[in-house]
Amino acid sequence: xxxxxxxxxxxxxxxxxxxxxxxxAADLLKDFHPADIVEVYEELNLDEAxxxxxxxxxxxxxxxxxxxxxxxxxxxxxxMPGDIxxxxxxxxxxxxxxxxxxxxxxxxxxxxxxxxxxxxxxxxDIADLLTYDEDTAGGxxxxxxxxxxxxxxxxxxxxxxxxxxxxxxEIYFVYVVDDSGILKGTLSLKKLLLTDSDKIEDVYDKDVIxxxxxxDAEEVANIMNKYxxxxxxxxxxxxxxxxxxxIDDVVDVIREEAERDYQMASGIxxxxxxxxxxxxxxxxxxxxxxxxxxxxxxxxxxxENYEGQLSLYPEMAFFIPLIAAMGGNVGIQSSAIIVQGxxxxxMGIESNFKKLIKELGVALxxxxxxxxxxxxxxxxxxxSIPLTITVSVALVVVIMFASVFxxxxxxxxxxxxxxxxxxxxxxxxxxxxxxxxxxxFLIGHLFYGILS
Amino acid sequence: xxxxxxxxxxxxxxxxxxxxxxxxAADLLKDFHPADIVEVYEELNLDEAxxxxxxxxxxxxxxxxxxxxxxxxxxxxxxMPGDIxxxxxxxxxxxxxxxxxxxxxxxxxxxxxxxxxxxxxxxxDIADLLTYDEDTAGGxxxxxxxxxxxxxxxxxxxxxxxxxxxxxxEIYFVYVVDDSGILKGTLSLKKLLLTDSDKIEDVYDKDVIxxxxxxDAEEVANIMNKYxxxxxxxxxxxxxxxxxxxIDDVVDVIREEAERDYQMASGIxxxxxxxxxxxxxxxxxxxxxxxxxxxxxxxxxxxENYEGQLSLYPEMAFFIPLIAAMGGNVGIQSSAIIVQGxxxxxMGIESNFKKLIKELGVALxxxxxxxxxxxxxxxxxxxSIPLTITVSVALVVVIMFASVFxxxxxxxxxxxxxxxxxxxxxxxxxxxxxxxxxxxFLIGHLFYGILS
Numbered sequence: 053x054x055x056x057x058x059x060x061x062x063x064x065x066x067x068x069x070x071x072x073x074x075x076x077a078a079d080l081l082k083d084f085h086p087a088d089i090v091e092v093y094e095e096l097n098l099d100e101a102x103x104x105x106x107x108x109x110x111x112x113x114x115x116x117x118x119x120x121x122x123x124x125x126x127x128x129x130x131x132m133p134g135d136i137x138x139x140x141x142x143x144x145x146x147x148x149x150x151x152x153x154x155x156x157x158x159x160x161x162x163x164x165x166x167x168x169x170x171x172x173x174x175x176x177d178i179a180d181l182l183t184y185d186e187d188t189a190g191g192x193x194x195x196x197x198x199x200x201x202x203x204x205x206x207x208x209x210x211x212x213x214x215x216x217x218x219x220x221x222e223i224y225f226v227y228v229v230d231d232s233g234i235l236k237g238t239l240s241l242k243k244l245l246l247t248d249s250d251k252i253e254d255v256y257d258k259d260v261i262x263x264x265x266x267x268d269a270e271e272v273a274n275i276m277n278k279y280x281x282x283x284x285x286x287x288x289x290x291x292x293x294x295x296x297x298x299i300d301d302v303v304d305v306i307r308e309e310a311e312r313d314y315q316m317a318s319g320i321x322x323x324x325x326x327x328x329x330x331x332x333x334x335x336x337x338x339x340x341x342x343x344x345x346x347x348x349x350x351x352x353x354x355x356e357n358y359e360g361q362l363s364l365y366p367e368m369a370f371f372i373p374l375i376a377a378m379g380g381n382v383g384i385q386s387s388a389i390i391v392q393g394x395x396x397x398x399m400g401i402e403s404n405f406k407k408l409i410k411e412l413g414v415a416l417x418x419x420x421x422x423x424x425x426x427x428x429x430x431x432x433x434x435x436s437i438p439l440t441i442t443v444s445v446a447l448v449v450v451i452m453f454a455s456v457f458x459x460x461x462x463x464x465x466x467x468x469x470x471x472x473x474x475x476x477x478x479x480x481x482x483x484x485x486x487x488x489x490x491x492x493f494l495i496g497h498l499f500y501g502i503l504s
Numbered sequence: 505x506x507x508x509x510x511x512x513x514x515x516x517x518x519x520x521x522x523x524x525x526x527x528x529a530a531d532l533l534k535d536f537h538p539a540d541i542v543e544v545y546e547e548l549n550l551d552e553a554x555x556x557x558x559x560x561x562x563x564x565x566x567x568x569x570x571x572x573x574x575x576x577x578x579x580x581x582x583x584m585p586g587d588i589x590x591x592x593x594x595x596x597x598x599x600x601x602x603x604x605x606x607x608x609x610x611x612x613x614x615x616x617x618x619x620x621x622x623x624x625x626x627x628x629d630i631a632d633l634l635t636y637d638e639d640t641a642g643g644x645x646x647x648x649x650x651x652x653x654x655x656x657x658x659x660x661x662x663x664x665x666x667x668x669x670x671x672x673x674e675i676y677f678v679y680v681v682d683d684s685g686i687l688k689g690t691l692s693l694k695k696l697l698l699t700d701s702d703k704i705e706d707v708y709d710k711d712v713i714x715x716x717x718x719x720d721a722e723e724v725a726n727i728m729n730k731y732x733x734x735x736x737x738x739x740x741x742x743x744x745x746x747x748x749x750x751i752d753d754v755v756d757v758i759r760e761e762a763e764r765d766y767q768m769a770s771g772i773x774x775x776x777x778x779x780x781x782x783x784x785x786x787x788x789x790x791x792x793x794x795x796x797x798x799x800x801x802x803x804x805x806x807x808e809n810y811e812g813q814l815s816l817y818p819e820m821a822f823f824i825p826l827i828a829a830m831g832g833n834v835g836i837q838s839s840a841i842i843v844q845g846x847x848x849x850x851m852g853i854e855s856n857f858k859k860l861i862k863e864l865g866v867a868l869x870x871x872x873x874x875x876x877x878x879x880x881x882x883x884x885x886x887x888s889i890p891l892t893i894t895v896s897v898a899l900v901v902v903i904m905f906a907s908v909f910x911x912x913x914x915x916x917x918x919x920x921x922x923x924x925x926x927x928x929x930x931x932x933x934x935x936x937x938x939x940x941x942x943x944x945f946l947i948g949h950l951f952y953g954i955l956s
Binding site: 094095 | 510539669670672697698732733750751759762763766769786789793794796797799804807808818824826832833836840841844854870874877
């Protein structure tokens with residue numbers, strides 16, 4: 053089992069589409085999993101994708117819709133009437149997937165879709181889910197649940213579970229509630245299979261981890277990851293069971309979060325891929341480069357300011373890139389450690405003061421080691437004594453500054469509830485470049501004054 | 505339900521440990537989930553951690569061992585005799601967790617542990633798992649499985665499942681095999697609950713996604729993520745069912761993979777956290793900074809080579825950091841897009857030639873836009889014409905070079921089966937810094953020659 057999309061296959065499919073050969077196109081895709089069809093879609097243009105979409109049976113088409121990237125889905129559904137969307141597709145989706153898709157629609161289509169869902173209970177569930185922010189537990193959860201009452205007999209529970217299971221893809225957990233719908237615990241299928249008792253209250257597990265509907269999506273991901281959970285019940289303010297989140301939805305949150313941090317650190321906007329077109333790639337990259345350019349212009353201004361010194365000692369120019377780059381490198385290391393610690397909630401209980409002391413210690417050791425190497429190089433290369441000393445001292449000072457700056461900017465942003473990853477990448481390196489240059493010339497001014 | 509470790513709690517626990525008050529220490533940790541105890545451990549020193557470890561009942565202690573970071577676990581188990589480790593802890597673990605822990609032990613302890621596991625079947629399972637590379641499906645899987653024969657009656661299957669379930673934490677999937685143990689499909693608990701048929705062969709799902717024991721862990725993660733799987737059966741070369749991988753193990757693979765790429769891009773070794781000590785942080789950061797330093801020294805050599813030109817036109821020094829930084833920024837963007845595409849297996853079927861054309865197109869547009877801004881700035885700031893032209897032309901050339909370099913280095917490494925993430929971060933930025941400087945001075949030499 054290894055699906056690999058080939059150029060030959062895409063060419064063959066394209067040919068069938070161009071010849072409007074519906075039977076052949078459908079036949080080519082017959083055994084494809086919906087997730088594989090999505091990969092095929094990414095190689096096709098919109099008209100080709102539409103041609104194929106209408107060939108799929110509705111259940112598979114609904115699965116494909118759920119799996120598609122948001123903008124691809126938007127284009128595919130662009131002129132589809134709300135009642136068709138509702139009856140053909142939304143009716144076949146889980147409430148959480150349906151809500152995600154409906155949330156993307158224009159206001160008038162949204163209403164139209166909701167009013168045309170045949171199963172009114174399903175429509176109600178979706179409408180409920182639409183009220184939650186997409187980055188919260190409420191926005192991640194689905195309403196499809198199997199619940200049993202703590203007072204039931206095992207036989208009643210089994211009968212009720214059978215009824216409820218019809219609407220649900222797969223059963224991982226059964227939740228136990230009291231008469232007012234308050235979450236009391238979970239019922240393990242294993243225990244249900246093994247028990248000799250005939251009362252649910254003897255069988256169910258009362259230690260249950262749950263989250264509030266308002267809990268942030270990243271925290272949900274951290275909790276599920278930390279406690280190795282496959283499903284997590286979601287409750288409201290008075291602990292009534294409202295839905296459940298499954299791990300596959302959270303895997304996406306984890307992956308997207310980690311990828312976003314990576315992309316921020318690399319200076320690209322978060323929603324870009326190698327397969328995107330030139331315009332999308334440009335839009336994702338240019339703004340960050342512009343920040344770098346502005347930083348570079350400031351850097352030029354700093355150096356211009358010391359033009360007199362440079363005319364006297366042009367050798368000072370040799371180490372401009374080294375000092376700027378090292379400030380940038382150290383700053384990005386420091387901020388990355390903080391961003392990652394905040395993201396995985398593994399910062400420990402160390403106070404900021406202790407963090408500062410430790411960071412300064414690491415910076416001093418890093419700076420001293422590198423400055424020693426640089427000192428040796430400059431002595432061997434017989435550069436002038438003022439230059440040798442200036443460069444080594446500047447390196448230590450710049451590294452110490454960049455460490456502290458790179459540590460506290462993301463911590464500060466986090467306190468202000470701004471994504472700390474914003475501080476990494478081009479921003480940190482650019483600011484450190486400029487300040488590094490300034491420090492370099494100030495120190496140069498000092499040592500050249502003393503030593504020459 | 506929101507576990508938050510506080511300084512007050514840690515202080516209280518520490519005091520109990522210092523006073524050797526076992527009852528109080530045990531009481532403080534009484535309601536803690538094993539994953540929470542691990543967080544507590546990270547705040548304690550080794551002696552304190554050991555004091556607490558022996559207070560835990562063996563089942564919880566075994567769970568804590570599984571959850572600990574590898575080096576913390578190593579310290580904790582350092583002088584524990586193999587027979588105690590086997591009987592108290594390994595016997596209580598799932599085969600995959602047990603194998604992971606045994607694999608870390610010294611050879612002689614390893615044998616001792618395996619020979620002292622009371623349940624010989626469990627020992628055999630673990631010994632089997634130890635033969636697989638940890639980065640493959642075989643290394644990720646557990647041997648605990650619930651299997652039924654395709655020829656059984658539903659009632660036989662239920663009876664057998666009950667027997668098998670005793671050894672297993674939770675049932676998510678039941679696998680169906682034939683008489684030779686070859687994987688035939690999966691049995692959904694939902695269908696089992698709903699069926700009216702009395703034959704397993706009428707109930708089970710024959711469309712099953714599986715992986716080979718040799719499949720790479722990252723590919724396993726991509727498959728489970730793509731198809732939204734909670735569990736994945738693992739088979740050998742002739743399709744015999746060997747084990748199963750659950751999503752929680754794969755979440756760790758996904759998270760670690762994404763974090764490693766991020767850390768590589770930021771120039772830190774992959775196994776470092778904000779809570780690590782100074783020495784660990786230094787070791788993770790210094791080697792990358794050393795690369796930057798060597799790059800900076802090469803950069804200094806390049807500039808030294810053009811010292812004559814700089815003495816004549818000291819203004820050329822103004823834009824040294826800008827040119828170097830922009831080359832680095834663009835290179836890291838390009839390589840990040842490739843690294844991420846390779847990691848998530850979403851590179852599409854575009855040929856390398858088409859990738860090159862697209863990358864050059866993006867680079868040209870990026871370069872031209874930024875060069876236009878820089879040109880405008882230089883004209884307003886009334887810098888000299890040769891400088892103005894040199895800087896703008898150099899910017900375009902450097903951006904184009906860095907794009908191609910940043911794109912093809914990770915692609916090349918990937919072809920050579922080297923982790924492409926190695927190419928990002930300090931390496932790409934450093935090389936681009938140096939080549940950017942070289943291009944800048946070459947272009948400067950040309951235009952100053954022509955224009956002044």
